[in-house]
Amino acid sequence: MSSPLTDPLQRKPHTVAFLQRTFRNKQFDEATEAIRRSHKTTQGKNPKSLMLLGPSGAGKSTIVDTYRHFYPDVAREDRIERPILYVSLHARVRVNDILSALLDACGDPEPDKGTTRALIRRFNRLASSLCVKLIIIDEIQHVLPEHTHGRTQEAADTIKSITRDTQIPFVLVGLPHASRLLTDTIKGKHEEDQLLRRFNASVEIMPAALGSKAWKNLMAGYQQIIGVPCINLTDEEMLKRIHLATSGLHGFVSNLLEHALEETDGKEQVCIKHLARAFEFTTGSLSKVGNPFLLPMPQVERALALRANV
Template sequence: MVCAVDLDIDNQMERIKIVEDIRIKHPRFNHALKLIQDCHQHSKIAAEPQCLLITAPSGAGKTTLFRQYVKMHDKIIYGNTRTKRVILSDEVPSPTRLVVVVESLLEKLGDPFPLRGTLGNKRDRLIKLIKDCQIELIMLDEFQHFVNSENNKLNYEVAEWFKSLVNITNKPFVLFGLEESRIVMEVNEQLDGRFSVPYHLHPFSFNSQSDKEEFRRLVDAISKQLPFEDQPTFAESGMATKLMYASDGTMRRLMNLIRRAARIAIERNHPHVDENHFSEAFELFTRFRKEYNPFLINDFEFE
């Protein structure tokens, strides 16, 4: 026999899963996806592949963008004599050492013994596998790990090898990293020339009226996806201002805050998310970084 409490918990978990699965493809996100797709498709017919560097501060959505494109476009095609893969994607490890980077890429391509052999042998196998698997696009996340975080100096051995990999494979590369990733390009003219299409994924802001309207459209779209029948929009001026202050305009902080507030409302069987739920969520996620809890202040404003 299934009791009412169990059914209620199941319903709550289903609704919480809906909240966790919310993904918003806002215009900036879609523009970045289009740039990646342009690199991918144009390079099939271009004399020289087009490469792209996407930078963003932590939490702005670059890793989500990275995963989304791989999810949308990567395919593995098994043939009689070889396996084709559309995208080679990986995360640059930290701290970065050349041998570790090469071994990780070999593993991604299915090399049965990525740790075996000399460094030179591993590099040769990697180039051969990229060719044999007919890789169309190479995507690397956390590219800033090419730069030592302690002294802000470039790992020249890794950078030089990477330049040769770009030249030898003649494949389009899309790199994702924090803003310090630009250092790699600035000290290497050849790489800078290859990555002539930079894109910076800015956090949202309240710097202008159009910025405010853009953010309100974003939070309105999120509020409409929440599993409540009577959910007021978050686009109302006061609520949008509080969400901007609490999240600093970054998607990760914004979604963490909204997901936690929605979970609190669901677990308490409330008809919608309100400022009390946001206030609790704020204390859990954001309070240590901020002077005020905006959800406790009626007419909250900030510069």
């Protein structure tokens, strides 16, 4: 039998160890607290939902996955309890697609069968039987049409209806423009009937700016958890090279370091040649400015300046 060191289909042990560690920073803790605040309003008179927004790679999924880890399914003698119900949407979904995804996550054998009203009623019953206390919908921007408010309002009304009937808050996770779900309404909707008033203030996860304390702290944090000898990630030149490679996005940094770790044996130091190789395995390979870990520093600084002026 192959060991993890010889099996080409397994990540190396030091890579796996890195991926199992959770990096926490101020944004992570603030977002987690915001989710908890919404979670605590479940089954209350006025449950408050939340939107967690940010660009792809900002770390939203890591925050949500970490939070879900603390509320796993519970097997009782006569049933399963699912404290947190999680679904992730795909492109161009309609309201019935959302309801079907929620029913499927509840274990419904025929999640696509029925009218919208029937799907909602069935979901409400199942959510109650599973003792669901929080509903998380990821990639919520996929419910937003480009040129019409109708589907947006329909999705908003469905979420509002479920929250009202079940007293379960939602956490809606998506790209920044998903905030339209709270602000786009059909003419004539009364303020007291809108979804916005049922939500706490949105939390937006932003990439760390080059030169900011947040960026240096982020890289210092990764330096601590990488788990193997590593080049100084907080060196001024490295801070610039990595920012050019990742745009300061948490998820992109993690992805870069994951690939860099796969380039080593776990004993040798992760150095710039490993980061250069790792960059070619990430979406950064599509970069028009070249590989930030191979470019001379004047070119790196010029590329950063051009990006800042865009």
